Amino acid sequence: MAVKCQACPLRSKSLFIPMSDDELQATQMFKAGELEIDAGATILMEGSSSPQLFTVLRGMGLRYKTLPDGKRQVTNFVFPGDFLGLQAAVMDRMQHSVEASTRMTLCVFDRSEVFRFFRDHPERAFDITWLAAAEEHFLGEALTYVGQQTAEGRLAWAILKIFARLKSIGMVQNATMPLPYRQQDMADALGMSLVHLNKTLAKLRERQLLTWTDRRVHIHDREGLVQLAMVEDDGETMRPLL
Amino acid sequence: MAVKCQACPLRSKSLFIPMSDDELQATQMFKAGELEIDAGATILMEGSSSPQLFTVLRGMGLRYKTLPDGKRQVTNFVFPGDFLGLQAAVMDRMQHSVEASTRMTLCVFDRSEVFRFFRDHPERAFDITWLAAAEEHFLGEALTYVGQQTAEGRLAWAILKIFARLKSIGMVQNATMPLPYRQQDMADALGMSLVHLNKTLAKLRERQLLTWTDRRVHIHDREGLVQLAMVEDDGETMRPLL
DNA sequence: CGAGTATTTGATGCAGTTCAACGCTCGTGG
């Protein structure tokens, strides 16, 4: 029942760097199975040392950390093509949790095979390092915006970021994208209160920049958001896929 | 003149995972030279695609990103044993800048050799990925504290974090460590204004938790800081050294 | 249709920003 890597529906999306036949086959060998997960389920748990790694085939989720007093920081949103569990694989345990926001399909890899994979496929080892560096890059940017930007700027940045990613995997139609998160999730991602996020959202709506209703966001004025967010509008760069 | 890896003064510190003779020799072969840098100099520049990677042998610095409006986020402090330039090596360009806060000595590696290194030394490739994942971990934690904690908590967290790291490389004596940064640097790291950082510092001093004068920090009450910061007091885990 | 979950809105207070001024130290040049 599991999808063969050769037939992977993600591979052809413009976001991903094409793979050679060899790479494709190596990845297929590495793949241990497939997993279907319900919305709301926890995929990986902070502090755990999962025996498995995953690539997201379908669906969306979020990564987060929790402080002892219960406060939660959403550190990233999770989209198709993302690789989950690398931390547990190279360091011993996960440093954050990952949970599903929609129903998700995951490719499963075996953690015990990772080192063999590194040894036998150095170009793919390189790709895995690339993914780790990309995550590092993203978190540095998130930290920068959360630390330095106003509430409006942070929200505009986050929306644009998600928009670019979803666009590059064909999930945007007519400037509208799915956004299956609660306002509380977005607030926790941007380091602000739920109430303030809601009011900030209302401001952007009044300014005709975007609308977020019914788990969908429509971008009315991309240029306006770009200015508000102070991003150099680059768009997504291609990334390797496992 | 350059230090041989075999004679590296860092290697024996408790922070670093011991290397086999093979690894040691491979690293020595990979090393292209040594670089001495003055305080204040820029080591790597955001957007540049440096031909070289570095391991910090001696001295301290900081990583930062700048927004178009000039605001700066310090994303991490840089200590002996840190590996710099990985982003430029795997992705094409640096996503942040690195500058020296003291005079520094750097081991230099050649970017063009990285892939060869990956192919010929999979266990070291794994270590490099480990370092990238560790950086990811750190940034996730920083984001969490900046996003969710009060000014006092953030400052306590940062001080404890640096303290643990410096302790594990033998740079702490009598609960005192060097901290060659300006208050502005720390403010930019924690996402608060210089004025507020200064006042927060005064509070911690009045509460007899720490003193920061003359580029040195003395910890008076570690337990108090741990409570304020809400950290699970783990201490540094061992890391690979390149 | 009722209970739980998510969104929206108003009111109040405070943590943290911004503005402003002053002191200390140190390097440089007259």
Place this chain on the structure above:
DNA sequence: CCACGAGCGTTGAACTGCATCAAATACTCG
């Protein structure tokens, strides 16, 4: 050898973005 300015740290005062509290209004699903 002193004068001067630049950089950094310190402190006070006024203002504000955002958190917190509170409550009403949708929405979802058994």
